[in-house]
Amino acid sequence: MPPGNRRYLEPVEILPRDALLRLQDTRLLAMIAYASERSAFVRKLWSAAGLRPADIQSARDFTQRAPLMDKDQMRAYREEHDDPFCGLLCIDPSDVSFMGSSSGTTGDPTLFSYRWGRDDGNLPAAPGLPQDGPSSYWGGTLRDWWEIGLRPGDYAIYFGLRMRGPMFRLLQELGATPVMLGYGTDDLHQFIDLSRRYRPTLFYAMTAYLGVGLQEIERTMGVDMNDVFASYKGILFAGEPVGPRLRQTFERWGLAGKIFNQTSFGDIGHAHDCREHDGCHAWEDIGVAEIVDPVTGAPIEGDGRGELVVTSLVNPVDPLIRYRGGDIVDMKRGLCGCGRTHARFNPVGRNADEVIVDGRSILPMDVWGAIEDVPETSNGLFQLVRPTRVLDRLTIRVGYAGEPQLASLNRRVADSVEAAIGLRPVIELVPNAAILQSGSRHKIPRTVKQ
Amino acid sequence: MNALGNLAHHWAIGLLRLPGGYQPYPVSLRDIERDTAWALTVFERIGIERGKPAHLIGTGCDNEILWPYENALIRMNVPFGVAEPVAIDAPRTDMFLRRFAMQAVIGLTAEIVDELVALGRDLGALLAHSTLVALPDAAPTLRAHGLAPWTMVPIGPIYAFESAARDGARYDQSEWLIEDDDGQLLLTSLAPRACPFVRLRTGMAGRIELGQAGDGSARVVHLAA
Numbered sequence: 001m002p003p004g005n006r007r008y009l010e011p012v013e014i015l016p017r018d019a020l021l022r023l024q025d026t027r028l029l030a031m032i033a034y035a036s037e038r039s040a041f042v043r044k045l046w047s048a049a050g051l052r053p054a055d056i057q058s059a060r061d062f063t064q065r066a067p068l069m070d071k072d073q074m075r076a077y078r079e080e081h082d083d084p085f086c087g088l089l090c091i092d093p094s095d096v097s098f099m100g101s102s103s104g105t106t107g108d109p110t111l112f113s114y115r116w117g118r119d120d121g122n123l124p125a126a127p128g129l130p131q132d133g134p135s136s137y138w139g140g141t142l143r144d145w146w147e148i149g150l151r152p153g154d155y156a157i158y159f160g161l162r163m164r165g166p167m168f169r170l171l172q173e174l175g176a177t178p179v180m181l182g183y184g185t186d187d188l189h190q191f192i193d194l195s196r197r198y199r200p201t202l203f204y205a206m207t208a209y210l211g212v213g214l215q216e217i218e219r220t221m222g223v224d225m226n227d228v229f230a231s232y233k234g235i236l237f238a239g240e241p242v243g244p245r246l247r248q249t250f251e252r253w254g255l256a257g258k259i260f261n262q263t264s265f266g267d268i269g270h271a272h273d274c275r276e277h278d279g280c281h282a283w284e285d286i287g288v289a290e291i292v293d294p295v296t297g298a299p300i301e302g303d304g305r306g307e308l309v310v311t312s313l314v315n316p317v318d319p320l321i322r323y324r325g326g327d328i329v330d331m332k333r334g335l336c337g338c339g340r341t342h343a344r345f346n347p348v349g350r351n352a353d354e355v356i357v358d359g360r361s362i363l364p365m366d367v368w369g370a371i372e373d374v375p376e377t378s379n380g381l382f383q384l385v386r387p388t389r390v391l392d393r394l395t396i397r398v399g400y401a402g403e404p405q406l407a408s409l410n411r412r413v414a415d416s417v418e419a420a421i422g423l424r425p426v427i428e429l430v431p432n433a434a435i436l437q438s439g440s441r442h443k444i445p446r447t448v449k450q
Numbered sequence: 451m452n453a454l455g456n457l458a459h460h461w462a463i464g465l466l467r468l469p470g471g472y473q474p475y476p477v478s479l480r481d482i483e484r485d486t487a488w489a490l491t492v493f494e495r496i497g498i499e500r501g502k503p504a505h506l507i508g509t510g511c512d513n514e515i516l517w518p519y520e521n522a523l524i525r526m527n528v529p530f531g532v533a534e535p536v537a538i539d540a541p542r543t544d545m546f547l548r549r550f551a552m553q554a555v556i557g558l559t560a561e562i563v564d565e566l567v568a569l570g571r572d573l574g575a576l577l578a579h580s581t582l583v584a585l586p587d588a589a590p591t592l593r594a595h596g597l598a599p600w601t602m603v604p605i606g607p608i609y610a611f612e613s614a615a616r617d618g619a620r621y622d623q624s625e626w627l628i629e630d631d632d633g634q635l636l637l638t639s640l641a642p643r644a645c646p647f648v649r650l651r652t653g654m655a656g657r658i659e660l661g662q663a664g665d666g667s668a669r670v671v672h673l674a675a
Binding site: 078084093094095096097098099100101104108109111113116151152153154155158159160161162163166168172175176177178179180181182183184186187190193194197198 | 462464508524530549
């Protein structure tokens with residue numbers, strides 16, 4: 001581990017671009033050979049495309065010729081072959097340590113499997129982090145948390161679910177002590193006390209659910225949130241980004257510049273924004289990051305908006321090769337202000353959350369701020385009603401606080417959304433609790449079928 | 451500060467949820483290692499076998515309690531899939547149980563069991579081939595479906611385990627002393643743990659049976675009916 005005053009955890013973060021791309025090419029060709037030999041899914045997909053590993057000699061060959069894969073294909077393989085690993089597993093199943101899984105919002109959850117890097121799981125080693133091996137698919141998270149300012153000896157609040165893996169081990173990998181909390185209301189009161197006692201530097205992971213609870217504690221108990229958050233270098237939002245109004249609240253609590261977004265690096269790892277807040281870093285020594293046209297799948301050269309496509313470079317367990325997960329992103333490849341040379345992207349939304357009304361694309365983020373602008377719905381708890389992707393009219397289910405006059409509120413929310421997007425929506429008002437109960441507490445489903 | 455920070459002494463800060471209120475407590479690396487050693491003996495007693503998959507249900511806010519059990523499974527080369535113990539996560543448990551021949555399902559809660567039933571699953575068909583280890587609130591439903599679960603009994607920051615024979619729950623007597631007082635179980639740490647407990651009122655109703663049990667345990671826990 002470098003000295004605490006160093007900005008970068010690993011030298012590869014600032015590797016000159018040409019050297020980084022050479023490293024990526026080397027790892028990519030090795031991964032193609034590895035996955036083609038060991039992954040039944042990849043073999044089948046590439047065989048159907050009439051492609052052999054030897055046909056790929058460069059990253060450019062790869063992005064031009066290699067077939068895309070998606071979750072529907074994985075699930076189809078799983079059913080066809082009765083293989084819970086979707087044909088992706090490249091090691092003996094008995095060598096898997098831990099099986100995490102996806103959220104399951106679009107079907108039966110799919111697996112993310114890990115092999116422990118060391119035999120002794122007590123040591124502060126995260127899964128898949130061999131000391132003498134290449135950076136793992138979770139190694140990027142360590143770099144990002146170091147960039148936020150987490151250092152050995154720090155404490156970090158950990159509101160974490162277990163389905164994707166023991167993320168608290170990553171805090172320990174950096175020498176920090178996790179403070180374990182849950183999603184009960186009383187846990188939020190404990191969070192306040194524990195923040196004052198241990199003065200943590202990182203909060204993982206903030207959600208709209210927790211943000212609503214903290215605002216309520218401030219309102220009803222007069223707690224000084226600037227004091228509570230005085231020691232924090234970073235508040236991480238995971239699962240979904242912070243809404244505009246909640247962001248303002250956290251900024252009022254002294255956290256301007258300290259709000260970070262953790263998003264998926266296309267299911268091969270995580271991506272976070274750095275202290276420049278100019279996009280989430282896609283670590284290109286860990287994965288290949290491309291964008292393609294969401295409809296045709298054609299590669300999009302350079303920067304711009306497109307569907308994120310990723311390829312694992314260092315995952316020996318269940319690598320994804322040109323995987324499209326439905327995330328729409330704005331990609332940037334220039335040097336970041338932090339000095340890092342890797343690509344970065346801003347998540348715009350998910351294909352699965354998009355509705356088309358009057359030929360116009362609407363994503364949850366497009367209406368979020370407008371809903372938060374109305375005082376009774378300022379918690380930003382809403383869902384687009386999406387029985388199908390193409391709709392005659394936009395319907396939004398919106399949560400409200402208190403006991404407002406509903407007809408007036410309905411009109412004001414519709415006015416606010418119409419002013420933002422130029423379409424008048426149908427608003428279905430429900431108490432906040434109804435929205436909060438519709439999903440897990442770390443993430444509200446932003447679209448519902450009915 | 452060295453690279454490992456305070457982890458030897460403060461491996462994690464946990465939160466005990468007791469009837470009288472919440473109590474934060476530190477856990478040391480030594481505590482985790484001792485608890486892992488205990489977890490290995492539990493799994494050997496249950497009959498967990500190397501190389502065969504298992505399913506472990508538990509909540510992320512109890513990582514400092516659960517990790518020794520996960521750690522033991524890792525050391526035993528037992529691949530395990532995880533899920534949260536709440537109804538909304540029952541489809542994940544359902545997925546694991548449908549897609550794997552799990553040798554054991556550990557941590558079943560009433561919420562999960564009830565939701566599996568609500569999903570239309572036949573508990574007997576889904577669970578009969580696995581060794582079941584259930585929380586006390588789930589055990590009666592499982593028994594009503596003809597299943598014979600072990601029970602894992604939360605007593606403050608630890609678990610005691612009772613076999614399907616229902617002959618009392620065993621706990622790690624090298625680290626802890628459990629007493630009963632007016633029908634409530636009290637917990638005292640005997641070993642040098644990061645957070646000593648002295649007659650902690652756990653809120654769990656039960657009684658202690660003294661004397662040598664068949665397996666050599668001097669004290670076993672019986673939950674209140």
